[in-house]
Amino acid sequence: xxxxxxxxxxxxxxxxxxxxxxxxxxxxxxxxxxxxxxxxxxxxxxxxxxxxxxxxxxxxxxxxxxxxxxxxxxxxxxxxxxxxxxxxxxxxxxxxxxxxxxxxxxxxxxxxxxxxxxxxxxxxxxxxxxxxxxxxxxxxxxxxxxxxxxxxxxxxxxxxxxxxxxxxxxxxxxxxxxxxxxxxxxxxxxxxxxxxxxxxxxxxxxxxxxxxxxxxxxxxxxxxxxxxxxxxxxxxxxxxxxxxxxxxxxxxxxxxxxxxxxxxxxxxxxxxxxxxxxxxxxxxxxxxxxxxxxxxxxxxxxxxxxxxxxxxxxxxxxxxxxxxxxxxxxxxxxxxxxxxxxxxxxxxxxxxxxxxxxxxxxxxxxxxxxxxxxxxxxxxxxxxxxxxxxxxxxxxxxxxxxxxxxxxxxxxxxxxxxxxxxxxxxxxxxxxxxxxxxxxxxxxxxxxxxxxxxxxxxxxxxxxxxxxxxxxxxxxxxxxxxxxxxxxxxxxxxxxxxxxxxxxxxxxxxxxxxxxxxxxxxxxxx
Amino acid sequence: xxxxxxxxxxxxxxxxxxxxxxxxxxxxxxxxxxxxxxxxxxxxxxxxxxxxxxxxxxxxxxxxxxxxxxxxxxxxxxxxxxxxxxxxxxxxxxxxxxxxxxxxxxxxxxxxxxxxxxxxxxxxxxxxxxxxxxxxxxxxxxxxxxxxxxxxxxxxxxxxxxxxxxxxxxxxxxxxxxxxxxxxxxxxxxxxxxxxxxxxxxxxxxxxxxxxxxxxxxxxxxxxxxxxxxxxxxxxxxxxxxxxxxxxxxxxxxxxxxxxxxxxxxxxxxxxxxxxxxxxxxxxxxxxxxxxxxxxxxxxxxxxxxxxxxxxxxxxxxxxxxxxxxxxxxxxxxxxxxxxxx
Numbered sequence: 001x002x003x004x005x006x007x008x009x010x011x012x013x014x015x016x017x018x019x020x021x022x023x024x025x026x027x028x029x030x031x032x033x034x035x036x037x038x039x040x041x042x043x044x045x046x047x048x049x050x051x052x053x054x055x056x057x058x059x060x061x062x063x064x065x066x067x068x069x070x071x072x073x074x075x076x077x078x079x080x081x082x083x084x085x086x087x088x089x090x091x092x093x094x095x096x097x098x099x100x101x102x103x104x105x106x107x108x109x110x111x112x113x114x115x116x117x118x119x120x121x122x123x124x125x126x127x128x129x130x131x132x133x134x135x136x137x138x139x140x141x142x143x144x145x146x147x148x149x150x151x152x153x154x155x156x157x158x159x160x161x162x163x164x165x166x167x168x169x170x171x172x173x174x175x176x177x178x179x180x181x182x183x184x185x186x187x188x189x190x191x192x193x194x195x196x197x198x199x200x201x202x203x204x205x206x207x208x209x210x211x212x213x214x215x216x217x218x219x220x221x222x223x224x225x226x227x228x229x230x231x232x233x234x235x236x237x238x239x240x241x242x243x244x245x246x247x248x249x250x251x252x253x254x255x256x257x258x259x260x261x262x263x264x265x266x267x268x269x270x271x272x273x274x275x276x277x278x279x280x281x282x283x284x285x286x287x288x289x290x291x292x293x294x295x296x297x298x299x300x301x302x303x304x305x306x307x308x309x310x311x312x313x314x315x316x317x318x319x320x321x322x323x324x325x326x327x328x329x330x331x332x333x334x335x336x337x338x339x340x341x342x343x344x345x346x347x348x349x350x351x352x353x354x355x356x357x358x359x360x361x362x363x364x365x366x367x368x369x370x371x372x373x374x375x376x377x378x379x380x381x382x383x384x385x386x387x388x389x390x391x392x393x394x395x396x397x398x399x400x401x402x403x404x405x406x407x408x409x410x411x412x413x414x415x416x417x418x419x420x421x422x423x424x425x426x427x428x429x430x431x432x433x434x435x436x437x438x439x440x441x442x443x444x445x446x447x448x449x450x451x452x453x454x455x456x457x458x459x460x461x462x463x464x465x466x467x468x469x470x471x472x473x474x475x476x477x478x479x480x481x482x483x484x485x486x487x488x489x490x491x492x493x494x495x496x497x498x499x500x501x502x503x504x505x506x507x508x509x510x511x512x513x514x515x516x517x518x519x520x521x522x523x524x525x526x
Numbered sequence: 527x528x529x530x531x532x533x534x535x536x537x538x539x540x541x542x543x544x545x546x547x548x549x550x551x552x553x554x555x556x557x558x559x560x561x562x563x564x565x566x567x568x569x570x571x572x573x574x575x576x577x578x579x580x581x582x583x584x585x586x587x588x589x590x591x592x593x594x595x596x597x598x599x600x601x602x603x604x605x606x607x608x609x610x611x612x613x614x615x616x617x618x619x620x621x622x623x624x625x626x627x628x629x630x631x632x633x634x635x636x637x638x639x640x641x642x643x644x645x646x647x648x649x650x651x652x653x654x655x656x657x658x659x660x661x662x663x664x665x666x667x668x669x670x671x672x673x674x675x676x677x678x679x680x681x682x683x684x685x686x687x688x689x690x691x692x693x694x695x696x697x698x699x700x701x702x703x704x705x706x707x708x709x710x711x712x713x714x715x716x717x718x719x720x721x722x723x724x725x726x727x728x729x730x731x732x733x734x735x736x737x738x739x740x741x742x743x744x745x746x747x748x749x750x751x752x753x754x755x756x757x758x759x760x761x762x763x764x765x766x767x768x769x770x771x772x773x774x775x776x777x778x779x780x781x782x783x784x785x786x787x788x789x790x791x792x793x794x795x796x797x798x799x800x801x802x803x804x805x806x807x808x809x810x811x812x813x814x815x816x817x818x819x820x821x822x823x824x825x826x827x828x829x830x831x832x833x834x835x836x837x838x839x840x841x842x843x844x845x846x847x848x849x850x851x852x853x854x855x856x857x858x859x860x861x862x863x864x865x866x867x868x
Contacts, residue, residue: 063863124732131730209696210732225596226701227856228603228624372597376604383608391591391610470601474563474591485570485592494571 021351032340033362042377046234071215075201086148094156109146111294113506115463117206122301135211142294148193154517155189195251202368217370244368309493326478333400334458345412371466408453415449455513560589562800566615567595595621612795626652631790646826653790657817658824669747679781691728692737692746706780741770757822
């Protein structure tokens with residue numbers, strides 16, 4: 001039975017054996033989906049309140065079409081650049097003998113630790129003319145290309161080099177082989193990273209507001225804060241949800257035909273490293289240039305501000321409590337998010353059906369919404385149905401789950417999908433109950449993915465600002481809120497210690513993420 | 527069996543981090559056990575001192591929640607009657623006006639609103655100002671020494687300042703200035719002014735602090751900003767270390783607009799007495815002196831001196847504009863959008 005072709009038969013079998021998903025998967029999955037669509041519910045309430053005429057008027061404004069164009073344009077350009085940079089860097093560190101590749105491989109994902117608003121501050125202060133589209137593109141690309149780089153590195157380590165060797169032996173150049181064989185094999189990984197980049201770009205407020213580029217988040221924010229009019233904000237947010245779902249479904253469509261080729265175990269053999277010869281230093285130089293812009297530059301700016309602000313003294317106590325609160329919320333938030341992501345991930349990977357596809361799509365609903373919209377949605381529901389936890393930690397954790405569920409889910413789904421359902425079937429046939437199988441087979445096999453998802457969610461929560469600001473327990477400060485407090489009044493110097501602490505703290509889950517994804521296939525230590 | 531080890535290491539790390547965080551007490555809710563809950567849109571670093579004093583001296587247990595004024599206004603509007611907030615302390619009149627318009631504020635007695643100088647409380651008594659700030663022109667004395675003599679905001683339209691004027695398009699005070707411009711010059715006049723301003727290619731900054739930085743470094747010759755940023759910079763770095771200077775314009779000029787920060791009591795509060803105590807405290811001599819000295823703003827109660835060398839408020843334009851008129855703000859934003867100055 002083990003020799004049967006993996007594709008069709010095992011999926012068919014999967015459907016027979018796992019026909020009806022057990023309640024202990026369905027319930028948490030439904031709960032997760034219900035939470036994820038809460039903001040949409042709120043937006044629909046606010047949109048319908050306005051009446052159809054007002055909605056049509058807002059959608060018909062000449063500015064609205066331009067806004068959609070600008071937002072999609074920025075998301076497309078940033079995603080394209082991230083795919084190019086992420087895939088190229090992944091290829092250079094995994095497939096070539098580029099000088100310094102080990103060090104560069106470790107440094108490459110670290111820009112994830114830098115919040116986009118910190119990078120934007122650094123950028124604006126040093127290059128004041130580069131605002132608008134150019135500035136936003138540079139900053140967002142620099143902060144998000146690791147979303148592509150990390151999964152592609154993992155995928156490149158796992159794909160069988162035999163296919164490349166066949167291609168080469170049939171006379172294709174190394175270059176063509178890379179783009180026609182290797183790139184195709186890692187496309188599912190790159191696409192899911194690209195999706196995160198695209199949705200991050202749509203939902204980011206910090207960078208576009210500092211760099212003054214009018215995309216959805218900035219216009220929605222202005223609508224709330226300058227005119228206190230919730231209707232245009234709600235209508236535009238609803239439009240943003242629709243766009244998000246279309247993009248998420250589109251991404252699933254692009255990787256559908258390729259995904260089946262991934263079924264099967266990992267590879268024990270390493271790919272041959274290409275000698276780059278004279279081009280080697282050039283390749284290293286390119287990677288170093290990317291790292292200079294995305295990592296060295298913002299960190300150097302922070303150190304400079306930190307040094308100039310030292311004379312004024314540091315509020316050590318606040319720095320420590322802010323750090324403690326940040327860690328606590330990030331840990332609890334990641335646990336809460338993953339508690340929903342794991343059952344949904346198992347459900348969509350093992351029980352493919354129209355219903356599970358709907359659940360998966362639903363989780364994306366809140367992901368591209370600006371934090372302030374999700375926060376106000378939870379304010380709306382909090383004061384009405386959850387007064388006891390309103391402005392308490394539990395509701396804030398729910399907000400994090402709504403915002404970051406897809407990031408955790410992607411990692412879990414990928415990991416579960418990569419382990420063969422046949423192992424679970426064997427465990428079942430030996431008399432284990434379904435829940436024992438989940439506990440002793442499925443979850444341990446998906447552990448690296450779960451760890452990667454947890455790290456990614458933790459990392460993102462640490463940097464989160466707008467929802468934390470509105471939903472935190474009164475008086476609780478995270479590093480992000482302290483940073484915000486300081487930048488509100490003085491120059492950056494007073495904010496620098498918090499920003500620096502935040503970056504240092506965020507490096508931990510980034511390293512963890514890198515390790516978990518590096519070990520995904522366990523072919524080589526990073 | 528790499529994966530097992532990773533999982534257990536991950537769990538251990540989570541537990542460890544979590545335990546470490548719990549050891550640090552985690553987030554504590556400062557409104558727990560507080561009588562009076564204040565939502566403050568004014569920054570913690572600006573007003574924490576005076577709110578601490580307020581708690582100490584009035585004996586009211588105070589819990590303060592800080593965020594941006596407009597975010598808090600949006601939050602208060604969503605919360606409606608269910609809000610825990612008793613008092614809203616706002617950085618600008620617009621956010622208070624939004625709540626007043628939605629019927630979320632409790633009218634204040636004339637005894638309270640009469641304490642401030644005329645024009646610094648809501649005409650309907652929905653809120654009262656606590657401090658004020660003036661719009662000024664910041665200038666770099668090397669690049670634009672003539673700015674010392676400026677009397678009108680129209681001077682920044684001079685083509686010789688092409689690309690040399692800094693402003694913060696997203697700033698609420700800038701929006702208020704444009705509203706003042708509309709009141710002073712009419713809709714067509716204001717649009718013409720903005721079109722000329724745009725044609726002069728002014729330089730956008732993210733906020734007033736960066737505008738001041740730009741003037742100080744000589745990136746721009748002139749900057750449109752609020753007065754107290756300059757006083758704070760001088761207080762922080764010393765007068766010799768600050769190159770930029772500021773110019774208060776003529777009292778009838780929209781460029782000399784006065785903006786206010788203020789407070790309003792939320793409708794339906796069960797802490798009305800404490801809330802009133804707090805409002806009265808913020809108008810007390812001690813609190814007014816705090817705003818005059820610590821934040822270099824204008825006191826709104828007559829007869830308070832400042833340690834900073836501020837021109838008397840009476841010499842500046844008396845705000846003849848109803849700053850909390852939101853329909854007006856919406857028109858202002860639409861006009862800025864149309865001209866392309868956002």
